[in-house]
Amino acid sequence: MMRRGLLAEFPTGDALIAAVRALHQEGYSRFDAFTPYPLPAVQRLLGWRRSRINYIAAFFGLSFALGAYLLQWWTAARDYPVIVGSRPAYAAPAFVPITFEMCVLGTSLSVLAALFVIIGLPRLWHPVFAIPGFERATIDRFFLGVDESDPYLDRDRTTRALLDLGALRVSLLGEEAPPP
Amino acid sequence: MIADDAPYRGALRLRRRALLVAAGGAALFAISLFRDPGRALAGYLGGFAWSLSIVLGALAFLMIVHTMAATWPVAIRRPLEAIVGTLPLFALLIIPLLIGMKALYPWMRPEAADEHLRHLLAHKRPYLNGGFFVARAIVYLLVWNALGLLLRRWSLADDESPSPGWKLRSRLLSAGGLPPLGLTLTFAAFDWLMSLQPSWYSTMYGFYYFAGGALGGLALLVLAIVGVQREGHLVAVGSSHYYALGRLLLTFVIFWGYIAFFQFFLIWIADKPAETSYYLVRLRTSWRPETIALAIGQFAIPFLLLLPYEPKRNPRFLWRLSIFLLVMHYLDVHWLVAPSVHPSGFSFSTADLGGLALCGGLTAALFAHLLHGRPLLPRNDPQLARALAYESR
Numbered sequence: 001m002m003r004r005g006l007l008a009e010f011p012t013g014d015a016l017i018a019a020v021r022a023l024h025q026e027g028y029s030r031f032d033a034f035t036p037y038p039l040p041a042v043q044r045l046l047g048w049r050r051s052r053i054n055y056i057a058a059f060f061g062l063s064f065a066l067g068a069y070l071l072q073w074w075t076a077a078r079d080y081p082v083i084v085g086s087r088p089a090y091a092a093p094a095f096v097p098i099t100f101e102m103c104v105l106g107t108s109l110s111v112l113a114a115l116f117v118i119i120g121l122p123r124l125w126h127p128v129f130a131i132p133g134f135e136r137a138t139i140d141r142f143f144l145g146v147d148e149s150d151p152y153l154d155r156d157r158t159t160r161a162l163l164d165l166g167a168l169r170v171s172l173l174g175e176e177a178p179p180p
Numbered sequence: 181m182i183a184d185d186a187p188y189r190g191a192l193r194l195r196r197r198a199l200l201v202a203a204g205g206a207a208l209f210a211i212s213l214f215r216d217p218g219r220a221l222a223g224y225l226g227g228f229a230w231s232l233s234i235v236l237g238a239l240a241f242l243m244i245v246h247t248m249a250a251t252w253p254v255a256i257r258r259p260l261e262a263i264v265g266t267l268p269l270f271a272l273l274i275i276p277l278l279i280g281m282k283a284l285y286p287w288m289r290p291e292a293a294d295e296h297l298r299h300l301l302a303h304k305r306p307y308l309n310g311g312f313f314v315a316r317a318i319v320y321l322l323v324w325n326a327l328g329l330l331l332r333r334w335s336l337a338d339d340e341s342p343s344p345g346w347k348l349r350s351r352l353l354s355a356g357g358l359p360p361l362g363l364t365l366t367f368a369a370f371d372w373l374m375s376l377q378p379s380w381y382s383t384m385y386g387f388y389y390f391a392g393g394a395l396g397g398l399a400l401l402v403l404a405i406v407g408v409q410r411e412g413h414l415v416a417v418g419s420s421h422y423y424a425l426g427r428l429l430l431t432f433v434i435f436w437g438y439i440a441f442f443q444f445f446l447i448w449i450a451d452k453p454a455e456t457s458y459y460l461v462r463l464r465t466s467w468r469p470e471t472i473a474l475a476i477g478q479f480a481i482p483f484l485l486l487l488p489y490e491p492k493r494n495p496r497f498l499w500r501l502s503i504f505l506l507v508m509h510y511l512d513v514h515w516l517v518a519p520s521v522h523p524s525g526f527s528f529s530t531a532d533l534g535g536l537a538l539c540g541g542l543t544a545a546l547f548a549h550l551l552h553g554r555p556l557l558p559r560n561d562p563q564l565a566r567a568l569a570y571e572s573r
Contacts, residue, residue: 040420040571050573054489085451093445 001120002032003127004148004174006158007134008167009141013039016142019165020045023146026161030147034128034137056114057107064106069099127174145173185559190411191548198545205537212531221280222376222521223531227539228277229373230396230513232270233389234506235543236365237397238263239328240390241428243361246331246347246354252424254567255417257558259404261335262551263397266543267328271321273539277372278314284521287378297379308375316371320364327357332550335558342560365390376520380458384443389516391436392478396509398428399502404551406499413556416568419493423572426492429505433486437479462515466525470515478508510536 010016013035020031020042033042072095076082081089116122128134128143137143144162146153159170205227212220242260245253253260282288287308290301301308331350338346366386374385382388402425408414447455462471482505491497518527558564 038573040573043573050489058487085449087449087451093441093448096441096445 001126002030002145002147002173005030005032005150005153006146006155006162006170007128007131007173008144008146008162008165008170009133009136010144010167011141013037013142015166016144017041017045019144019162019167022165023161026152028146028150028152028158030150032145032147034134034143034145036138036140036142039142051118053111053114053118057111060110061103061107065099065103068102069095072098130175131171131173148174184413184416184557185555187553188408188413188551188556189553190408190413191552194407195545195548195552198541198548200541201537202541202545205534205539205541208530208534209538210534212529212534216531217280218283218521219527219529220531220534221277221284222517223529223533224276224535224538225284225372226510226514226517226532227535227537228270228273229389229517230510230536231273231539231543233393233513234396234400234509235263235266235270235328236324236361237390237393237395238401239267239324239397240358240361240365240394241397241401242331243327243354243358246350247358249351249563251563251567252421252570252572254558254561254563255414255421255570256401256405256425257335257561258554258556259408259551260401261332262547262554263400263404264328265332265550266546267321267325269542269546271325273542274317274321278317281310281313285375285378287375300379304378308378313371316367320368323357323360323364327353327361336554338558338560339555344562347561362390373516376517377458379454382443382447382455382458384439384446388436388439388443391432391439392509392512395429395432395436395478396506398425398432399505399509401425402429402498402502403506404547406495406502408551408556409495419495420570420572422495422498423493424570426486426498429498429501430483430486430492433479433482433505437475437483440475440479461519461523465519465523467515467519470511470526474508474512474515478505478512482508 008019010019016033016035017039020033023031024045031046033039033046035042073090076095077090083089084091084094087094128137133141134143144167146158146162152158155172162170209220209224212223238260241253242257242264244250245257245260277284285308286293286297287301287304288310290298293301306312330353334346334350369386369389370381373389374381402422405414405417405421405425409417444459447459461467482501485497485501486492491501514528514532518532561567
């Protein structure tokens with residue numbers, strides 16, 4: 001996630017997509033986007049790969065399911081057989097609800113934990129918070145960032161290019177120090 | 181590339197072949213009628229309930245799409261509407277069942293039942309009697325036909341005289357029509373399928389029938405889309421649309437598995453004689469392999485195949501899986517019908533094959549006929565451009 005550079009605010013997702021396309025054509029390569037909902041076209045232009053979090057989810061979901069089933073089998077059918085309602089001690093259908101619920105629990109907890117690790121949460125402060133009105137990135141505004149490290153970036157020229165492409169305003173990101 | 185706002189000229193081969201299949205099915209059905217009318221009608225009921233569930237599943241999907249004003253399904257709405265447009269056919273197809281109900285449903289001949297069942301049937305008589313049964317069937321078919329035909333007609337009317345009013349009407353009708361659809365579908369499943377074993381009941385039954393039908397409806401929709409794409413149509417429908425359909429297929433595989441398991445589970449764990457009769461026939465006789473095949477084929481295999489990301493975007497894979505799912509769904513309906521009329525053990529007769537070919541063939545032929553001669557895209561729909569550009573990763 002970029003910490004320094006230019007941040008342009010666009011009124012619509014289409015305007016942001018058009019701007020990324022135009023800048024990409026000119027040779028810019030290091031972007032970041034902040035939008036209220038996912039824009040697959042932008043993800044592709046930014047070169048983002050699909051997240052691999054599903055493999056983490058699958059591993060933990062299946063492990064929890066297997067563990068839950070084995071635990072029930074061991075405790076209720078093997079180690080200390082319990083007869084309930086004249087059903088056999090090894091009553092496989094009765095084990096299924098717990099197995100299923102533990103699969104769901106393992107999947108959701110592991111995804112939550114993996115997500116926090118991958119995106120670096122908890123993070124109490126980020127340079128974008130210094131931009132007034134940035135909270136609308138989660139409501140109805142689309143922000144495009146051009147990273148300071150982009151070899152093509154020239155503050156004045158890039159600012160003008162962004163405004164020409166329909167940006168409502170362009171702010172400088174990462175100039176303010178974090179609050180003490 | 182072929183323009184999709186011009187009338188579609190394909191599907192004639194499908195119509196011809198489907199009619200041939202239906203003719204063969206009619207012959208088989210006629211032969212089996214002479215041999216054993218009760219078994220013949222049960223086979224016919226299987227084919228009827230299979231075709232109908234698929235069409236009603238498609239109708240429910242179309243109505244949900246309209247209610248939510250969903251964007252991407254606009255690109256695939258015409259094949260869906262052609263499936264839904266086959267509903268009037270079922271008003272004809274039900275006639276043999278209404279004529280032969282005495283041979284098919286045990287509650288029509290209480291004199292043949294044992295004393296316990298006769299007592300139960302006397303108790304259920306205010307609901308399970310011939311006149312009310314026919315009246316209810318008429319109501320169900322009227323409701324479904326009104327919903328399906330109006331939605332299709334208004335969509336086609338928008339091609340000739342564009343107006344946002346058509347879509348608004350469709351949305352209102354769909355939102356208001358979903359509860360009646362749910363109720364009629366549930367009671368139709370109770371009447372036509374569950375009452376084959378009149379001593380047994382499950383409140384989950386209507387849901388179960390719908391879950392399989394929704395899965396079948398989506399599978400048929402996938403086949404229709406891949407089919408017209410192979411002829412060079414609907415080129416703008418891409419991997420993101422298939423991804424959306426693949427996700428829905430996975431959802432309904434899980435939904436069906438969930439409903440099927442918990443219907444079984446609740447009855448198994450309570451273990452009351454009146455409720456277990458249904459599963460005793462299906463698990464303790466030679467029907468057992470079909471029950472297991474269903475659990476594996478309609479849940480485990482498609483679930484594992486649809487879980488990874490890439491296959492859901494692949495039309496070739498979805499085409500094959502959809503054919504498999506439609507076969508499994510037929511097995512599912514056969515499993516609902518046949519063990520109830522043939523409880524002594526497994527039975528798959530020419531009557532089953534005939535009913536399947538007759539009802540399925542006629543439905544497919546009418547579907548092809550309705551697809552032919554109309555544009556494959558709702559060209560004046562304001563959401564169409566966004567629907568075609570739909571992207572999902």
